[in-house]
Amino acid sequence: MTDSPEYRKKRAFFDSLLTIYGRKPVLEALEDKNLPVHKLHLAESNRKDQLISRIEAIASERQIEVAYCDRKSLSRISKNSKQDQGVALDLALPKYGSAEAFLRDETDGTFQLLALDGITNPQNLGMIIRSACAGGIDGIILPRKGCAQIDPLVIKASVGTLFKTRILRCDRLAPILGEFATKGTQVNALSSHAKDTLRDIDDKRSHIFVLGNETQGVSEAVNQACTHRLRIPMQNGVESLNVAVTAALICFRNQL
Template sequence: MEDQTQIFGIRAIIEAINANKTIDKVFLQKGLSGDLFTELETLVNKKSINKSYVPVEKLNRLSKGNHQGAVAQISPIAFHDMETLVSQVMESGKTPLFLLLDQLSDVRNFGAIIRTAECTGVDGIIVQKKGGAPVNGDTIKTSAGAVFKVPICKVDHIKDAVFFMQASGIKVVSATEKTNDTLYDVSFTEPSAIVMGSEGRGINPSILKVSDARAKLPLLGEIESLNVSVACGAFLYEVLRQRRA
């Protein structure tokens, strides 16, 4: 499967942004300057689009040299508005279940989580605009197409999503080893949102601090942690078990 659709050239990217295309990330050439380049930088910052300054060699690899100092990746999906999605789910009469991914970085983990989320009835996945894994060809392949079935929302900060969930009557549970409670000690029968952390550092301490509950998986071996997609699957199926019971 091909990766995300790419746009090459400063003017073309400016036009795409102004046309409200879903831009996942913009790669900008290090050290480049000029009025048009500055216009693009300003627009990218204004729209809070994820960007990265890279050597010209990387841009050459992405575009076979035809880039003028900028390459943009267009997401293959349209992202949902979180507040609208939460309101719709709350009004539907079902018990909501959301996933908050705190800067998960590996696209294959992201895809695997989306696939499990679709299988367990997750109502929506919330990710941060900057610092997280993109929705690209690897994500789509690993999710087995589930990325087109589960609503995905982007927010400026995961903590904003936590506060909105709580204000909407949804309990926020962080999956972390920094607790004595296991996931079997936590009730998921009420409206719930589960926070999963990044592969390296886990969940941001500021998010742990404001969560309603923390829960961990019991680990009986010598290895201290599970792959995040595997851990997420265990949490989601415990939610399913409790709600079916």
């Protein structure tokens, strides 16, 4: 049974929602009129300080729906009760969606994606997003569990490029990589022990470059889903690079 066009459209909209939290990140997002906002959530118990007053004023100016709720309800929305500061914002980002939908709908030739496996450092995640955006990578596959989640630290490290970058969410990385592989995508695990290097890949094919955990590399399950292994040539006995640096080299490999 196939989903109706109406259902797929509705599902795509909800997949495009990104909820951010914290007074300063929310205020900065509201001040950027290029960011499409779906709904603002405020805790009823918020003290009306300068930031809250400014947030409410901009929401009124932009005619954004505001939902007032108790702290418990807000924590379910933000998924971070310790740091949401009584504020959450739903952004409807056209480049934010699911890896499954991308795989189903992608018909326009080749693509280049990054896939992140166990990247837990928010600073690294933000820097990877920034490099992907600047280098023209077509998207980043980000699992909903096991990686750093999008929070104020990631937004800050990305220097705002998060909102311009295609983020493709998935529940588990290994199965979706297997689905890409069955459709002809070359799925490359980055490994210092690989025989082939970035110079050896065929740019006429679609590629996914899988970046592993900062200390342990690509996990066994994800490694088994990969079709190829690649390394970055290094000199002077250096064995590995920071994962964000590795991502930057991949993103700009054809740009310089």
